[in-house]
Amino acid sequence: xxxxxxxxxxxxxxxxxxxxxxxxxxxxxxxxxxxxxxxxxxxxxxxxxxxxxxxxxxxxxxxxxxxxxxxxxxxxxxxxxxxxxxxxxxxxxxxxxxxxxxxxxxxxxxxx
Amino acid sequence: xxxxxxxxxxxxxxxxxxxxxxxxxxxxxxxxxxxxxxxxxxxxxxxxxxxxxxxxxxxxxxxxxxxxxxxxxxxxxxxxxxxxxxxxxxxxxxxxxxxxxxxxxxxxxxxxxx
Numbered sequence: 001x002x003x004x005x006x007x008x009x010x011x012x013x014x015x016x017x018x019x020x021x022x023x024x025x026x027x028x029x030x031x032x033x034x035x036x037x038x039x040x041x042x043x044x045x046x047x048x049x050x051x052x053x054x055x056x057x058x059x060x061x062x063x064x065x066x067x068x069x070x071x072x073x074x075x076x077x078x079x080x081x082x083x084x085x086x087x088x089x090x091x092x093x094x095x096x097x098x099x100x101x102x103x104x105x106x107x108x109x110x111x112x
Numbered sequence: 113x114x115x116x117x118x119x120x121x122x123x124x125x126x127x128x129x130x131x132x133x134x135x136x137x138x139x140x141x142x143x144x145x146x147x148x149x150x151x152x153x154x155x156x157x158x159x160x161x162x163x164x165x166x167x168x169x170x171x172x173x174x175x176x177x178x179x180x181x182x183x184x185x186x187x188x189x190x191x192x193x194x195x196x197x198x199x200x201x202x203x204x205x206x207x208x209x210x211x212x213x214x215x216x217x218x219x220x221x222x223x224x225x226x
Contacts, residue, residue, distance in 0.1 A: 090155075097211070098144075105156045
């Protein structure tokens with residue numbers, strides 16, 4: 001069966017510090033991968049998606065970037081965090097485009 | 113353009129009551145998929161159901177049931193005999209066969225009181 005991992009689970013970072021969140025999927029190959037952000041009490045905002053290694057599409061221009069160095073690894077990064085980057089970050093995978101997305105446990109980021 | 117509306121922001125019910133969560137969608141595609149996800153307080157989104165546009169049969173899974181009506185572009189979710197553990201935010205989502213990504217509704221926060 002497939003599982004998706006995210007770490008860390010929680011993170012508190014000062015403004016201006018760098019960020020690296022990691023997501024890995026097990027039990028499947030060549031998944032589509034997604035990063036979402038959810039601000040407190042709000043809906044889901046798609047940040048990035050990837051259909052293969054090194055292929056990243058950005059949905060929202062912002063302070064963040066994503067990379068996919070391996071087939072089942074998806075990394076969300078920032079060089080300098082802003083207060084507005086606080087939120088709950090969710091990684092998801094699907095087998096094909098438009099297919100069911102399965103979500104990881106999320107990372108709760110607080111920028112102070 | 114695709115859009116998902118969940119008009120109910122918050123609903124509160126007492127345990128054992130039935131509750132229906134509404135979802136209305138917009139799409140120009142003839143082939144599309146509809147989903148419901150549950151987000152409990154822990155935060156992880158849990159997949160509940162997927163329905164494709166060619167299958168209008170209603171589905172029942174235990175206390176959960178879904179009513180898909182293309183005529184009204186709705187995909188409503190009913191919980192029968194609600195329980196405290198049903199308290200969560202529920203998201204409806206749409207994906208088009210020709211598209212890449214999901215569109216999520218804003219979510220409905222359900223509180224089931226003991």
